[in-house]
Amino acid sequence: ADPLRTLAAAKGKFIGTAVATSPLANETAYRTIAAQEFNQVTAENAMKWDATEPSDNQYNFTGADQVVAFAQANNQIVHGHTLVWHSQTPSWVQSLSATAMKAAMLDHIATVVGHFANNSAVQSWDVVNEVFDESGGYRTSFWYNTLGSSFIADAFRAARAADPDAKLCINDYNVEGINAKSTAMYNLVSTLKSQGVPIDCVGFQSHLATQYGFPGQVTENVARFAALGVQVRFTELDVRIVLPADASEITTQNQYYTNIINACLASTACPGVTIWGFTDKYSWVPDTFPSEGQALIYDAGYNAKADYTAIATAL
Numbered sequence: 057a058d059p060l061r062t063l064a065a066a067k068g069k070f071i072g073t074a075v076a077t078s079p080l081a082n083e084t085a086y087r088t089i090a091a092q093e094f095n096q097v098t099a100e101n102a103m104k105w106d107a108t109e110p111s112d113n114q115y116n117f118t119g120a121d122q123v124v125a126f127a128q129a130n131n132q133i134v135h136g137h138t139l140v141w142h143s144q145t146p147s148w149v150q151s152l153s154a155t156a157m158k159a160a161m162l163d164h165i166a167t168v169v170g171h172f173a174n175n176s177a178v179q180s181w182d183v184v185n186e187v188f189d190e191s192g193g194y195r196t197s198f199w200y201n202t203l204g205s206s207f208i209a210d211a212f213r214a215a216r217a218a219d220p221d222a223k224l225c226i227n228d229y230n231v232e233g234i235n236a237k238s239t240a241m242y243n244l245v246s247t248l249k250s251q252g253v254p255i256d257c258v259g260f261q262s263h264l265a266t267q268y269g270f271p272g273q274v275t276e277n278v279a280r281f282a283a284l285g286v287q288v289r290f291t292e293l294d295v296r297i298v299l300p301a302d303a304s305e306i307t308t309q310n311q312y313y314t315n316i317i318n319a320c321l322a323s324t325a326c327p328g329v330t331i332w333g334f335t336d337k338y339s340w341v342p343d344t345f346p347s348e349g350q351a352l353i354y355d356a357g358y359n360a361k362a363d364y365t366a367i368a369t370a371l
């Protein structure tokens with residue numbers, strides 16, 4: 057059977073995976089599947105601030121360069137993740153004054169985006185990540201508390217200056233359907249566009265869970281963002297299950313994977329879908345959601361699950 061990347065390419069889409077540097081370096085089965093099945097990769101952690109600039113102005117691209125080299129060797133495109141986030145950002149950033157924090161942010165964006173600006177594989181960035189709370193207000197992160205919401209437009213302008221060709225995204229979770237949070241994101245993107253701020257895409261992380269149901273009005277939500285003139289990407293798809301998983305939960309999980317693929321296929325504004333890893337051997341879910349798991353499309357022994365077949369069938 058054709059690999060997922062062949063099926064996606066035939067539809068003009070990418071199908072991607074997050075990759076972690078340790079198994080990428082150490083496990084042949086991990087490398088083989090990542091290379092054969094996907095035509096896009098996102099670094100799961102290697103491009104985050106704590107990895108790329110652990111101390112002020114001490115940049116380290118070891119892991120990030122490994123991911124990009126792997127992608128280039130396998131004819132894959134790379135989505136940069138992520139420049140400005142409240143998590144996985146060193147404490148030295150968090151305690152800066154407003155003036156110094158803004159300067160650190162602008163320097164970080166210029167340096168990290170600049171490092172890859174001439175690399176044809178790296179085509180897009182999550183410029184800001186998770187800036188909203190669940191009710192649609194701004195998250196009261198150290199960024200917002202210190203700089204106010206202006207850090208968002210400043211970050212996009214800095215990213216555009218560092219790589220005029222990259223697609224620049226805002227990314228968040230629980231924004232796949234229509235709700236208070238996704239409406240706040242819609243209003244922000246609309247405002248940024250009207251102000252001439254360079255923003256090209258929104259990322260719906262899509263960390264789904266069978267026990268919470270499938271988000272409502274995903275197709276309509278994609279359409280309203282598309283009407284603003286931005287791409288819509290499904291950037292971190294996984295579907296976790298409360299363990300032990302029963303047959304009906306697995307069927308639901310298969311259906312959620314199918315639904316997301318179909319939502320992307322249904323819109324010319326959607327360039328592709330990225331799964332947040334591929335094997336249950338390496339998934340953030342059990343570490344983050346105790347007693348949940350089996351969220352990805354291969355089991356821990358690298359056997360394709362029914363979710364893989366669901367995606368292949370949808371594509």
Ligand code: XIL
Pocket residue numbers: 100101185261292339340
């Ligand atoms: C997660 C990684 O998967 C974990 O390995 C890490 O320990 C924490 O971050 N939203 C995001 C991703 O934007 O960067 C997060 O990735 C998952 C939630």
